Amino acid sequence: VPARELLAGGKDYLEVELLAGEEGLDRPITHQRIQKPGLAMAGYADFIHPGRVQVLGSSELTYLEKMSSEERGDILGRICAHDLTCIAVTKGLDVPDELIELCNARSIPLFRSPLLSSTFIDRLNHYLDAHFAPxxxxxxxxxxxxxxxxxxxxxxxxxxxxxxxxxxxxxxxxxxxxxxxxxxxxxxxxxxxxxxxxxxxxxxxxxxxxxxxxxxxxxxxxxxxxxxxxxxxxxxxxxxxxxxxxxxxxxx
The missing domain is CATH 3.40.50.300 (P-loop containing nucleotide triphosphate hydrolases)
Known part of the structure; x- marks a missing residue:
């Protein structure tokens, strides 16, 4: 499933908007399950799955806000180095400039939705289940x-x-x-x-x-x-x- 499907077929259902990385909209989502990269932000990024949708909620963004710009850029750079399919920010939260710059530079689609993290994840799982179901x-x-x-x-x-x-x-x-x-x-x-x-x-x-x-x-x-x-x-x-x-x- 290309990442652009979240904008095309699922735009009204997931209520997403594209913030950055438009050139990477053809990147494929290869896994039905989503991932929250909280542990990766703490420095352990070995289990980042590039083919999954990475979801950032208030916990992850609050953690990033407490860091300096240099630290944020370093952590987000290590995560984005895994050639991610796309990133989705929930609750309509403000997105760090460092993340927008990285997504544009690496052509990683960056979406934002006003939905709560739990609601967004539930809808995304249902949407991807319909696409990945045999x-x-x-x-x-x-x-x-x-x-x-x-x-x-x-x-x-x-x-x-x-x-x-x-x-x-x-x-x-x-x-x-x-x-x-x-x-x-x-x-x-x-x-x-x-x-x-x-x-x-x-x-x-x-x-x-x-x-x-x-x-x-x-x-x-x-x-x-x-x-x-x-x-x-x-x-x-x-x-x-x-x-x-x-x-x-x-x-x-």
């Missing part, structure tokens, strides 16, 4: 049925979209048709959504592509939903031995 794409239809996220799968032409339309007519909600992108959040939560260009649209044989939100109201669709159930549709074959009650446990 994802796959599946062919099917994603719907919200009484609050349960259901992915309907099956061969082409079996009637997945027709089932989804019938569910929407009965008051349920469409998430995505045809292409479903599934992300694994926090290592265990599956969240499904569709491409932005296809949002609210459903393709039904005989009708073409219809806009569900226009026909049934904005409450008939949603952007994303947690995936909790998968339904596979199969063409009927009398030869298949179907266990209808689900009493027999099968292992695959």
């Amino acid at each position: 994802r796959i794409t599946r062919h099917g239809v994603m719907v919200d049925i009484l609050g349960v996220g259901v992915l309907i799968q099956g061969d082409s032409g079996i009637g997945k979209s027709e089932c989804a339309l019938d569910l929407v007519v009965r008051g349920h909600r469409l998430v995505s048709d045809d292409v479903v992108e599934i992300q694994c959040r926090q290592g265990e939560i599956l969240v499904a959504k569709g491409p932005d260009v296809m949002r609210d649209h459903l393709e039904v044989r005989g009708l073409g592509i219809i806009n569900i939100a226009h026909l049934y109201g904005v409450g008939s669709t949603r952007v994303r939903k947690r995936l909790e159930m998968v339904v596979d549709l199969h063409f009927w074959d009398a030869k298949d031995d179907v266990e209808r009650l689900g009493l027999d446990q099968e292992m695959t």
Whole structure:
């Protein structure tokens, strides 16, 4: 994730402004976790992770204020020597001139946000989790049925979209048709959504592509939903031995 994404996609969510280091906005954020370099300011900078967002709050800046300009420049110089991806200052605090000069000289993006450190870190973790989460794409239809996220799968032409339309007519909600992108959040939560260009649209044989939100109201669709159930549709074959009650446990 390039550092400029914090300005582009996350500007309103993170409420950040760029103070210095504009030339380094293409530096990549390679780690989801953030880092507060408090220990590095005390002289132990061996565990600075360059690919993480470095967050400076009131504790770090108050510590720097008690130093002379020469001492601040020396400490910040040792930290910035690790070729950092970017630095974020929280609570709208004043930024030392030495840090601004170093960030401009080394092309390290320096951001500032009015949010409290805890709020900023929580939002940043959530924002980066959405970007770093592993994802796959599946062919099917994603719907919200009484609050349960259901992915309907099956061969082409079996009637997945027709089932989804019938569910929407009965008051349920469409998430995505045809292409479903599934992300694994926090290592265990599956969240499904569709491409932005296809949002609210459903393709039904005989009708073409219809806009569900226009026909049934904005409450008939949603952007994303947690995936909790998968339904596979199969063409009927009398030869298949179907266990209808689900009493027999099968292992695959």
